[in-house]
Amino acid sequence: MGIDWKAYQTNGFFDELIDAKGNVRLHGNQLAQFFSSLSNEELVKARAVADLAIKEMGISFTVYDEGNMIDRAWPFDIIPRTIGKKEWQGIEVGLKQRVEALNLFIDDLYHDQKIIKDGVFPKGLLEKSVNFRKQCVGVNPPNKIWAHICGSDLVRDGNGTMYVLEDNLRVPSGVSYMLENRSVMKRVFPELFDQVSILPVDDYPSQLFDMLAAMSPRPQDKPEVVVLTPGVFNSAYFEHCYLAQEMGCELVEGRDLVVEKDDCVYMRTITGLQRVDVIYRRIDDLFLDPEAFLPDSQLGVPGLMRAWAKGNVALVNAPGAGVADDKVVYAYVPEMIKYYLGEDAKLANVPTYKCLDPKECDYVIKNIDKLVVKPANESGGYGLLIGPKSTKKEQQETIAQIKADPRNWVAQPTLDLSTVPTLDGVEPDGRHVDLRPFILSSGHDTQVTTGGLTRVAMNKGSLVVNSSQGGGSKDTWIVDEEA
Amino acid sequence: MLSRVCETLYWVSRYIERAENVARLINVNNMLIMDLPKGVSTGWEPLIDIIGMRQAYQENHTDFSESKALRYLLIGYDNNSSILNSVINARENARTIRDVIPRDVWEEINSLYYYVKDNQNEGLSKRGRFAYLKKIIESTHMIFGTLDATLNHDQGYTFSRFGLMIERADMSSRILDIRSATLITNEEGKPFENIQWISLLRSMSAYQMYRQQMGVRVQRADVIEFIMHSEVFPRSILFCLNELKKMMQPIIHSEELIKLIDQVCDSLKNEDVRMLKNGDLHDYVDKIQLKLAGVHNQLAELYFLKAPELTETAE
Numbered sequence: 001m002g003i004d005w006k007a008y009q010t011n012g013f014f015d016e017l018i019d020a021k022g023n024v025r026l027h028g029n030q031l032a033q034f035f036s037s038l039s040n041e042e043l044v045k046a047r048a049v050a051d052l053a054i055k056e057m058g059i060s061f062t063v064y065d066e067g068n069m070i071d072r073a074w075p076f077d078i079i080p081r082t083i084g085k086k087e088w089q090g091i092e093v094g095l096k097q098r099v100e101a102l103n104l105f106i107d108d109l110y111h112d113q114k115i116i117k118d119g120v121f122p123k124g125l126l127e128k129s130v131n132f133r134k135q136c137v138g139v140n141p142p143n144k145i146w147a148h149i150c151g152s153d154l155v156r157d158g159n160g161t162m163y164v165l166e167d168n169l170r171v172p173s174g175v176s177y178m179l180e181n182r183s184v185m186k187r188v189f190p191e192l193f194d195q196v197s198i199l200p201v202d203d204y205p206s207q208l209f210d211m212l213a214a215m216s217p218r219p220q221d222k223p224e225v226v227v228l229t230p231g232v233f234n235s236a237y238f239e240h241c242y243l244a245q246e247m248g249c250e251l252v253e254g255r256d257l258v259v260e261k262d263d264c265v266y267m268r269t270i271t272g273l274q275r276v277d278v279i280y281r282r283i284d285d286l287f288l289d290p291e292a293f294l295p296d297s298q299l300g301v302p303g304l305m306r307a308w309a310k311g312n313v314a315l316v317n318a319p320g321a322g323v324a325d326d327k328v329v330y331a332y333v334p335e336m337i338k339y340y341l342g343e344d345a346k347l348a349n350v351p352t353y354k355c356l357d358p359k360e361c362d363y364v365i366k367n368i369d370k371l372v373v374k375p376a377n378e379s380g381g382y383g384l385l386i387g388p389k390s391t392k393k394e395q396q397e398t399i400a401q402i403k404a405d406p407r408n409w410v411a412q413p414t415l416d417l418s419t420v421p422t423l424d425g426v427e428p429d430g431r432h433v434d435l436r437p438f439i440l441s442s443g444h445d446t447q448v449t450t451g452g453l454t455r456v457a458m459n460k461g462s463l464v465v466n467s468s469q470g471g472g473s474k475d476t477w478i479v480d481e482e483a
Numbered sequence: 484m485l486s487r488v489c490e491t492l493y494w495v496s497r498y499i500e501r502a503e504n505v506a507r508l509i510n511v512n513n514m515l516i517m518d519l520p521k522g523v524s525t526g527w528e529p530l531i532d533i534i535g536m537r538q539a540y541q542e543n544h545t546d547f548s549e550s551k552a553l554r555y556l557l558i559g560y561d562n563n564s565s566i567l568n569s570v571i572n573a574r575e576n577a578r579t580i581r582d583v584i585p586r587d588v589w590e591e592i593n594s595l596y597y598y599v600k601d602n603q604n605e606g607l608s609k610r611g612r613f614a615y616l617k618k619i620i621e622s623t624h625m626i627f628g629t630l631d632a633t634l635n636h637d638q639g640y641t642f643s644r645f646g647l648m649i650e651r652a653d654m655s656s657r658i659l660d661i662r663s664a665t666l667i668t669n670e671e672g673k674p675f676e677n678i679q680w681i682s683l684l685r686s687m688s689a690y691q692m693y694r695q696q697m698g699v700r701v702q703r704a705d706v707i708e709f710i711m712h713s714e715v716f717p718r719s720i721l722f723c724l725n726e727l728k729k730m731m732q733p734i735i736h737s738e739e740l741i742k743l744i745d746q747v748c749d750s751l752k753n754e755d756v757r758m759l760k761n762g763d764l765h766d767y768v769d770k771i772q773l774k775l776a777g778v779h780n781q782l783a784e785l786y787f788l789k790a791p792e793l794t795e796t797a798e
Binding site: 055056057058227231232237238240241242243244245249250251252253255256267268269270271272 | 484485486487488489575578579580581582583586589590593594597638642734735736786788
């Protein structure tokens with residue numbers, strides 16, 4: 001016999017599939033029925049098929065362990081996470097609004113800084129921002145878009161509200177796993193796709209290419225678009241390859257590119273140098289150009305910033321876009337939306353205490369055992385303190401760090417992240433999840449992926465979903481409940 | 484096409500072809516040993532010579548026993564030409580150009596890697612060896628076949644083919660060299676001479692084609708002639724060289740390279756290889772190998788990414 005959903009415990013959390021009364025939510029009905037119909041043997045077999053598909057397709061990510069590079073298979077759970085189409089449409093609108101405001105904000109910061117002059121955003125914050133690039137001041141990227149690709153992390157709390165947890169505007173990653181998760185699911189449960197009305201996700205690479213091509217400084221039929229990777233040792237290398245392959249673009253490393261005396265970027269081909277129009281760069285700002293940033297970076301291309309500032313090449317995302325993605329700036333996004341668009345934010349921010357404010361800082365220090373405390377500019381969950389799960393010693397260490405540099409810290413109440421049934425052996429057990437949709441902006445239009453990447457904290461009780469720290473993922477279904 | 488990508492495609496093919504050739508060599512040697520009486524067999528020593536690893540092998544091994552030599556050839560981590568290392572190298576190279584190579588090809592290379600690694604005990608056991616090697620050879624054919632059928636036949640394809648052909652020519656010359664030198668020709672071995680030449684042909688899948696083209700019984704002079712000079716057998720050295728020349732013609736700046744390949748072809752064609760005695764044959768094959776290395780160097784010089792800076796100007 002298969003999964004008995006009546007026996008599934010939500011343990012007081014908001015579960016994405018099963019409601020508090022133990023009933024299956026409308027958008028998950030067919031999915032739940034399907035899994036109930038599978039025998040234990042079939043479940044075990046399906047898992048094996050998924051694992052094999054992942055191994056054969058070479059879906060992997062790279063972790064560093066004491067200097068060794070390890071290529072790990074992507075941890076994947078075969079029970080999808082479902083979201084109703086209606087709810088999703090609301091989220092989509094909210095994300096578009098958010099990214100529009102963020103782009104206006106970045107462009108403002110590198111030009112007139114009206115938002116500071118009008119007293120909405122504190123000047124002191126900008127002065128201390130580690131992601132503000134003075135090299136970008138006054139530059140006008142095409143259509144005033146800086147954050148062409150945004151990966152926003154969404155979480156749902158105990159009462160079911162969807163919050164934006166953070167916006168990733170530098171080099172957000174994960175979209176390839178979203179696409180690959182779907183193709184693994186199609187291999188594992190082809191019959192399921194006949195039964196449920198699941199919106200497709202395949203279109204992302206073409207949308208991405210169209211957006212990139214639209215940024216070209218030379219209006220022509222076929223702009224030369226390349227993906228710039230730090231190389232095979234980067235943890236997201238799989239994704240860089242994947243996207244270049246899907247878009248039919250060259251995947252280049254810094255050494256493949258050169259900026260000539262005409263301040264244009266060229267790639268070294270066997271027939272000589274060939275002009276490049278758009279670079280989807282997956283290298284952090286500081287490594288992009290040793291002439292402008294870190295002088296000893298081997299990853300970048302000398303002169304790249306010069307070529308970009310002159311408008312001879314488009315960089316996606318634009319350098320300096322990260323100024324809007326630190327966790328302190330995040331706290332001001334609702335004000336930004338109001339300021340630039342005259343609207344209220346359609347998607348909620350998680351309530352955030354800014355340690356910059358002495359009163360809020362005091363509150364954070366006093367209540368550190370109840371809060372999640374985050375440094376402003378770390379990604380991948382590093383440096384994070386989860387109050388209720390931390391030791392006194394860890395709390396004291398973090399307090400010392402906050403006092404040393406309050407501007408660098410924010411805190412949020414611990415959220416009871418929602419759960420999704422996840423296979424533990426052949427039994428479903430709730431695991432916490434988040435969701436990272438990707439938003440593409442070209443200035444002409446804005447597109448949001450259908451769903452996004454659902455990341456799962458694979459360890460029971462864990463709240464950390466990052467793949468570098470034991471996280472896995474699931475296919476994400478936007479289900480048309482009315483179809 | 485990016486220089487770096489062309490270079491990588493070239494190496495992926497070379498490594499895959501090398502894996503195939505080593506698998507082939509082991510398989511045939513295995514068969515040969517079964518046919519030869521004890522005491523006549525040359526064992527596994529010649530194979531270590533063919534891959535050019537005698538010195539390195541002897542640093543860590545005291546003898547050429549089947550188990551040691553096979554381990555070295557199949558999975559020797561300290562042998563850059565072991566099947567496992569060839570496949571690892573092919574896979575690592577392929578990984579850096581996953582965007583370029585068709586997905587199916589990547590998956591096949593990836594599966595081959597797991598197969599070679601996970602089933603090595605099959606290869607080490609007498610009973611499982613044949614099937615293990617056969618599967619490896621089939622898989623390399625699948626990789627080249629899929630490449631041929633799914634990769635655009637553009638510059639990248641040319642470089643991939645170039646790597647394949649140059650590796651194949653090199654391997655053919657090595658097999659001929661070592662196999663003919665270690666052939667047992669004393670009185671005791673006489674009755675088996677034929678079998679050994681047949682085995683040489685078989686190690687290159689050349690037996691059937693030899694019979695078709697040469698139409699004579701298997702004998703030394705004709706075998707050498709066939710392996711070196713056949714213009715129709717796809718593993719003969721001349722055939723590979725002709726292919727190299729043909730494929731470089733549409734590529735820009737290839738004049739010098741073609742001239743060089745032409746020279747190698749001419750010198751090969753003008754040599755009466757049938758008449759070469761063992762010692763002379765060895766010297767001659769050595770020369771051919773150096774020339775093949777010269778072709779590689781010229782190719783690298785012309786098209787591959789040079790370490791620090793290129794001085795070309797924009798077109």
